[in-house]
Amino acid sequence: MNVTPPLPKWADLVLLPLINLFAAFFVCGLIVLAIGENPFTALNVMIKGAFFYPESLGYTLYYTTNFIFTGLAVATAFHALMFNIGGEGQAYLGGLGAAVVALLFGPNLPMLIVLPLCILSSAAFGALWALIPGYLQAKRGSHIVITTIMFNFLASSLMVWLLAGPLMQQGQQSPQTVLFAESAQLPQMREVLGYFGFELANSPWNLSFFIALIALVVFYILIWKTRLGYEIRAVGKNQEAARYAGINVAKIIIIAMAISGAFAGLMATNEVLGVHNRVILNFTAGYGFTGIAVALMGRNHPIGIFLASLLFGALYQGGAELDFEFTSITREMVVLIQGMIILFSGALAYMFNPSLARLIARISAPKETTDG
Amino acid sequence: MSETQNETSGANAARYALELQGISKSFGLVRANRDINLKIETGTIHGIIGENGAGKSTLMNILFGMHRADSGKMFVDGQKTKIRTSADAIAHGIGMVHQHFMLVNRFSVLENVMLGSEGGSLLKQGKQATIARLQELGETYGMVVDPHALISDLNVGMRQRVEILKALKGGARILILDEPTGVLTPQETEQLFEILRVLRADGVTVLLITHKLAEIMEITDNVSIMRAGKMVGHRATADTSPQELAELMVGRKVLLNVDKDAPQTNDVLLDVQGLGAMSSRGHRILDDVSFHVKGGEILGIAGVSGNGQTPLMEILTGMRIPDRGHVEILGETISHDAPKTPKQLREIGVGHIPEDRHVHGLVLDFEAQENMILGYHDGALSGDGRLMDRAGIRTHCETQMEKYDVRPRDPLLPAANFSGGNQQKIVIAREMYSHPKVLIVGQPTRGVDVGAIEFIHKQLIALRDAGCAIVVVSVELDEVMGLSDRIMVMNDGKNIGIVDADKTDTNMLGLMMAGIEQEAVA
Numbered sequence: 089m090n091v092t093p094p095l096p097k098w099a100d101l102v103l104l105p106l107i108n109l110f111a112a113f114f115v116c117g118l119i120v121l122a123i124g125e126n127p128f129t130a131l132n133v134m135i136k137g138a139f140f141y142p143e144s145l146g147y148t149l150y151y152t153t154n155f156i157f158t159g160l161a162v163a164t165a166f167h168a169l170m171f172n173i174g175g176e177g178q179a180y181l182g183g184l185g186a187a188v189v190a191l192l193f194g195p196n197l198p199m200l201i202v203l204p205l206c207i208l209s210s211a212a213f214g215a216l217w218a219l220i221p222g223y224l225q226a227k228r229g230s231h232i233v234i235t236t237i238m239f240n241f242l243a244s245s246l247m248v249w250l251l252a253g254p255l256m257q258q259g260q261q262s263p264q265t266v267l268f269a270e271s272a273q274l275p276q277m278r279e280v281l282g283y284f285g286f287e288l289a290n291s292p293w294n295l296s297f298f299i300a301l302i303a304l305v306v307f308y309i310l311i312w313k314t315r316l317g318y319e320i321r322a323v324g325k326n327q328e329a330a331r332y333a334g335i336n337v338a339k340i341i342i343i344a345m346a347i348s349g350a351f352a353g354l355m356a357t358n359e360v361l362g363v364h365n366r367v368i369l370n371f372t373a374g375y376g377f378t379g380i381a382v383a384l385m386g387r388n389h390p391i392g393i394f395l396a397s398l399l400f401g402a403l404y405q406g407g408a409e410l411d412f413e414f415t416s417i418t419r420e421m422v423v424l425i426q427g428m429i430i431l432f433s434g435a436l437a438y439m440f441n442p443s444l445a446r447l448i449a450r451i452s453a454p455k456e457t458t459d460g
Numbered sequence: 461m462s463e464t465q466n467e468t469s470g471a472n473a474a475r476y477a478l479e480l481q482g483i484s485k486s487f488g489l490v491r492a493n494r495d496i497n498l499k500i501e502t503g504t505i506h507g508i509i510g511e512n513g514a515g516k517s518t519l520m521n522i523l524f525g526m527h528r529a530d531s532g533k534m535f536v537d538g539q540k541t542k543i544r545t546s547a548d549a550i551a552h553g554i555g556m557v558h559q560h561f562m563l564v565n566r567f568s569v570l571e572n573v574m575l576g577s578e579g580g581s582l583l584k585q586g587k588q589a590t591i592a593r594l595q596e597l598g599e600t601y602g603m604v605v606d607p608h609a610l611i612s613d614l615n616v617g618m619r620q621r622v623e624i625l626k627a628l629k630g631g632a633r634i635l636i637l638d639e640p641t642g643v644l645t646p647q648e649t650e651q652l653f654e655i656l657r658v659l660r661a662d663g664v665t666v667l668l669i670t671h672k673l674a675e676i677m678e679i680t681d682n683v684s685i686m687r688a689g690k691m692v693g694h695r696a697t698a699d700t701s702p703q704e705l706a707e708l709m710v711g712r713k714v715l716l717n718v719d720k721d722a723p724q725t726n727d728v729l730l731d732v733q734g735l736g737a738m739s740s741r742g743h744r745i746l747d748d749v750s751f752h753v754k755g756g757e758i759l760g761i762a763g764v765s766g767n768g769q770t771p772l773m774e775i776l777t778g779m780r781i782p783d784r785g786h787v788e789i790l791g792e793t794i795s796h797d798a799p800k801t802p803k804q805l806r807e808i809g810v811g812h813i814p815e816d817r818h819v820h821g822l823v824l825d826f827e828a829q830e831n832m833i834l835g836y837h838d839g840a841l842s843g844d845g846r847l848m849d850r851a852g853i854r855t856h857c858e859t860q861m862e863k864y865d866v867r868p869r870d871p872l873l874p875a876a877n878f879s880g881g882n883q884q885k886i887v888i889a890r891e892m893y894s895h896p897k898v899l900i901v902g903q904p905t906r907g908v909d910v911g912a913i914e915f916i917h918k919q920l921i922a923l924r925d926a927g928c929a930i931v932v933v934s935v936e937l938d939e940v941m942g943l944s945d946r947i948m949v950m951n952d953g954k955n956i957g958i959v960d961a962d963k964t965d966t967n968m969l970g971l972m973m974a975g976i977e978q979e980a981v982a
Binding site: 309313314315318319321322325326328329330331332333334335336 | 777778779801802803804806812814819820821822823824825826830834835837838842846847848850
């Protein structure tokens, strides 16, 4: 039973994550070295690939957008101590929500009506898909981790059936919907910024990035400024005290899960409304799962989630570049780096805590020993 | 071993079973123990007394090898000793009985006592040896326990006996007891003290950690007083008084007795009729309990913990639904068919200071100011806009902290970082703020230091005098007797009887707590 001194807040919030990140990159560097490449060259290629080539920043931010949504989804649920593993399925259903509105109203109504409806619908479908496991947890005690995982499979099967059946585009072989009408297509950032005179290279970066930024702010206000957020946090931190305080714990769990699902569903605004302009098979591509790492690394705080999303976005984009530049390094290297980051900032998040705390305590400890 | 020989502490080494010189221990910036010097004579009962957070537990954990001191020396039987792990401590003849028992409930006494010293991969031999040893110890010290009984079938006093046997079986000659009487009835406490006296006669050195002054006076030979991580005094028990000890502990004069006038009662605000409840496993945990409380009086509920007090409190505050009977509270009815939520009850003026502030009373990770509105966060306290008014909440918290002397006065500090007494003050400040008409209080001063106890008692008396009907559940018999106007004793979920507080004594209450009905006088 060894009690470690508490870490100062700045060290806990800034220094520790940086040390963890450094450790992850250090181990990856060793592996690159073992492969027979220079880790510094590789790092250089990755950073350039993520930020400095003409189109690279756009790609990085496009990936970032996905991670913000799925990270927020995991974080919202986690504030109520619910481990939502179902971001993947909720985002998938969000795509269906967007598609239903886009296909029904897209051809007839103007963009200013269709797009907001599509966005709301994607959030609503995601919310609904998370609300059911939330209900089962709150009222029936079915463990949220199990149910959300199973709902991922349900979502996957449902979407395969829809995309290969009722929603499938006629006259071709891919399981996908028809292209949405232009009124249901989210404008590209290149077009928007071009309108203001900024020249941007071609990339899938689109307006949903702003929706993601708004979502970050909404999340912040919801969790820390509203009574609902207070109740969600109370349930998450101490369910018994919440019950004592007269909070309807079951209701709060269901609501928190629904909001969580809504954030996940909004990922469809990027992939479906902003990039593909149709629902394609498996467009969620694992972003929902990476959201867990994002929330973990971002400490369930909007600023942290934004920075973690940016990091993972840069990894995705820079990793692709790595694959391109080196024959001996494949795209799987990115998965390895991700894995290391998750390992060090998630599973081993507090590994360096005791030694760091002791170091800081030693540096800042009062020297006097003979008072009183 | 010539080096250790040189390091023995003077000529009268064997006189002290344990000696500490200049022990210091810091956790980060918190200095839990500062330059502690302590000599414990062999074959005596030595009390260590101090408020919560004074550093008693840290010191005992250092003795038992659970923490390592930053500096200082330790001598066991005059030999300089380094204790790094609890195994070291046991090897040096130091045994510890923890406040929360370290027993496996589904194991038998024998299996528990053997734990950690099974003696080989086959149990048979170890079992026989242990049974023989248990018998021997039982005869020597008058502690007979059936080795094959399951721990879960034993009462608390017997479980504690098993803990002591476990320590003695390991060869302990120095026995540390951490708050051993917290869960015992007066009679069980007396039995424990009897055992301790026998142990002392046999030459065992006992270190008794407690915050109860009466016990120190009754059983110890010497007492050391700790305050704020330091030893502030050593006394021979015969030469000191409870008053002096309390002053040393707190650092100022304190009022030991609750000072109150005769109650001015008015209407019955709380009327309980035939109340019953079942546990989730189908045991009857509350059985046909009836009583009433008028405005302006305090009804104390005495009893060994786990005899129905908790479900009773839960029903009165809306956290459990009764299966029989009903409660009339401030004009509302609580029954199986008409349950009320904690929120509804709070709205009609029922305050609730829960038994366990860590489980119910506080969200430990929340800031003090967030805790100051817990349960009232829907109302005006959090502002009247859509968003919570953080500045308003903070001001409110600062005012309350000032009024109830919560230290440190930092509304942003997480509740977990306050001491027990200050955490309790936060809960009390919150529940008193709304001027409840009925207040249900569980263990008002559990883990709270002497100075804060006095303060909390004064607050409760003031609320009573303002016309509030108060129910106080406490395992501290002195507290129940000091605070209450009438006392209800519970045993096995039943109301054993209600007596006037000034017409009873510990002996009578103790018998009632054991389930023996006395002639009720009220």
